[in-house]
Amino acid sequence: MALVGIAIVLPLVLTQQSLTKTSITTTTATTTTTTLSCVSPYVQAPSGNCVNILLDISNCGAVSNLCSAPDTSCSAGTCSATIPVVTLANYTSIWTGGVNGPADDEIFNVTLPFSITVYNTTTNYIQVTTNGVICLSSCSDAWQESSLSTTSFGTAVLPYWDDLYIYAKTWQGIYYAFQGTAPSRTLVFEYYMSHYGFPTEYYRFQVKFVESTPNIIQFIYFEAYDTGASCTVGVQGSYTGQYIQYSFNVNGSITQSMVLTCDTNAGTCTASTITG
Structure with a gap:
């Protein structure tokens, strides 16, 4: 008997899977650090x-x-x-020992937003010296005080003319600020110094000018180590013109908390005490 081979063909079913490609976008945040x-x-x-x-x-x-x-x-x-600090608030520094270093016999130029008047000189451009003098006309770095009037300055305000010095790394310096609104603004300068060669002998005082009251200047003294024994205090109109000399090398003439109001209209300087 012959064997008959039977081939059974089974259908092959292929299942095709559909692959989906997903695109993923990654955002990287960048942090910027600013180093001063x-x-x-x-x-x-x-x-x-x-x-x-x-x-x-x-x-x-x-x-x-x-x-x-x-x-x-x-x-x-x-x-x-x-050790004292600056009394004036919201000030502009002309020179600060702890920022700019030491200063001796220096003159700084300052342009003001309004004019001030002393005797017959009206200007908004002044010069400030480290030796306690504010000049409205010609100026110098003279450190040796003398009686008034003096050829060292033209029209000048002298709250404490002496051989003063700004020591490095300290609050010592010269500052100014404006207070109030026009037409009655006040200009205030603050000096915080020591005597040359004596860093712990402190001299700290303010000078005030009021826009609405020309020819009147006010000095306010917070500290004056030698109490006026080696300084000139006053106001002068010119080398040879009018002047008011409150003191010249007079021990005890300048005291703590003293206010000195100089009126160049009347030719007087009147002392009082800080109040309030």
């Missing part, structure tokens, strides 16, 4: 701001080193209960 370039004596604090570690009472000598009571100031990076 702080110029000495400023250093960068954690806040990112530059702080002056010579003068900042909250960062005295080092970042975050806060001076605590009884200390009331930071000078040369050291907390102190006795």
